[in-house]
Amino acid sequence: MTYNSAIICIGNELLSGRTLNSNLAWLGMRLAELGLPAQYSVTIPDEPEAIAEALDYCWQRFDVVITTGGLGPTQDDLTKDVIAGYFGKDLHFNEQVWSHITSLFSQRNVPMPQSNRSQAMVPGDFQVLKNERGTAPGLYYQDAGKHFFALQGVPLEMKYIFDSHIRQILKDSYQDAQGVIVRNIHTYGVAESALAELLDLQRLPHGVSMAWLPQTGRVDLRLSGVDAHALAVAEAYVQEQVGEFIWAYDEDDPARYLLRLLKAKKLNLAVAESCTGGLVQRFLTDVPGASAVFLGGVVSYANRIKEELLGVDTAILEKSGAVSEACAIAMAQGVQKLCAADVALAITGIAGPDGASAEKPVGTVYFSWRIKDRQFTLHKILTGDRDSIRHKAAEAAILELSKSIWEE
């Protein structure tokens, strides 16, 4: 069976941008896994009419409706009053909730403000979902095969209540729901539009959907569906059409991929960075255990450091400039020698906004890498602002080096 769900996010701070709404993505993923994909989400202020209208719209159309936010000690009355009113219930004082709240305050050894009393009020026929991470409980109501949940806005409490109560309730209630299986396919070196031409959505098995997820400088594809066999057929089709651009699957990232390749080939790595200023090394060391293959390297931001530390010839800097193929090659040679590394990677370029010339626009980047005594070079002109040029350059360096190691 096909079911769907809706998420109502309540809070002025979400609309004014003071708080990033991470609850929607978190709940959306959990609901998709349960076979109850979110088909609608609305973000509204802490206002009774807005809450009532959203509730009515969603309860009429969706199997599962979840609200987040508006259950704190200050806004409490408002959201809960509206919910109780909409479902035609009265609020009752709940002794269990009250004793949980008072015990929390005595544990923390702080006096309890009376405003907390309202948190123990529960609409009639509603079930209380105990909140071990805070004072206000989650609330649960079911009617005519539909399920309603009111949750906290604080992510820690919201997640706790979902994980310890709601997942099981929904599993039991929708046993025939088909959870979504997702396969992420990472590509590099091909534009989104070119992928779109190579992949014909009509050729995918029924029930499998494909989405393009453009990253900075590369594209991920996501296949999803409820049928594992159909998904495998779709994946084989994608492999056949665009396999040459695929470098990894699912949770992988470029740095993790490179480190795994280096480890498998028993090679260690040193890096010399100019325009990326440490970003490549940061990506590598984001990965726990990077030290098994990553030795370290140099950020040679000033020309003096390129000369003195990496031994880049003054003549190269004077003739070709710091942003040149010759300089990238010399940087790679220099850092390989300096660190006595098997593999060396070097990047020099113009991230902007300053430093460009007529021949070398902002985004000009030269890469050079060495695997033992084999040497590789690459020249790219990257687009975007400083941040995205640096990000693209760092990821391109990692993925291009990976390709060479893979092909070794």
Added chain:
Amino acid sequence: MTYNSAIICIGNELLSGRTLNSNLAWLGMRLAELGLPAQYSVTIPDEPEAIAEALDYCWQRFDVVITTGGLGPTQDDLTKDVIAGYFGKDLHFNEQVWSHITSLFSQRNVPMPQSNRSQAMVPGDFQVLKNERGTAPGLYYQDAGKHFFALQGVPLEMKYIFDSHIRQILKDSYQDAQGVIVRNIHTYGVAESALAELLDLQRLPHGVSMAWLPQTGRVDLRLSGVDAHALAVAEAYVQEQVGEFIWAYDEDDPARYLLRLLKAKKLNLAVAESCTGGLVQRFLTDVPGASAVFLGGVVSYANRIKEELLGVDTAILEKSGAVSEACAIAMAQGVQKLCAADVALAITGIAGPDGASAEKPVGTVYFSWRIKDRQFTLHKILTGDRDSIRHKAAEAAILELSKSIWEE
């Protein structure tokens, strides 16, 4: 006058949780600044009926309506058709957009897929908002004093179009709107709960609100209101109460602050990083113009690099270990000498999850910095996962060094 706005976020990936919706918070903040606060936001799948229904709901109720998402070149993007249909317009081929798209592809030196042609189709009477960050333009329509904008889902492109076109259009169109003025105050070295005790919200002038924005390892305060005088009074109160913890205001970040101090004192800087693995240097080089004072440095991830490049004594590594005050001091001395720098900063620690011991738990970090021949050291035990320990260590290093330079 009071105006309001609505934001329609289009994309299956937002509902399935594969993509976190950061656009809503970003747009929400900009609209509040302009005096056009977002009062409603809905997130819907890439489906014609859902898009049309959301558009109709919002256009009837709000002064400004913005859509994000659904303008890419791929086959599932049908947003523009729905928009044109809703406003009763036909799509026309726009030569200017087309020549922008073709020039982008020729710059990148890649063949252009025909699927890009659809991006040059523009609904009649709509204005094109040129997108220097990608192919598809933003779209703008006004009618009866109301304003509609269709934007990309990719944050980089969406922000570019808002900043370079929409802000001015809205400023001109709603000159009597009361924009919210926001003042961000950055503190370091004081806990959120301690700040809350020092700052009495009752003492703020009427109409000024204050929010705590905990960052990783430090806290920002945000004052907001529509009255500039009341805001200045509030700011003076905050200064008086917690001035000793304030290091900067508004758009500033730690790296920008350090670079400004170094420039003012005519000092250059070199950095040696172990556990932060390039993160400090990355933060510094995120700032355009960093090269004026930042020379570069070393990522000495392996002990061998600490010894050979930085000249850390083998005896130190054997006796005290790589994570020690002695090693941090030797790294700072080493990188200062190696780069002939006025100021040197060194960090060594355990970011986890591996590498801890009974005496040195995960989060143990030693810092050392030198300003000419004056030497400073600091030892901290930071909490959190690998990412947040690295982030806190990098920012702490930058802010502690800044403090020493400030006090010079």
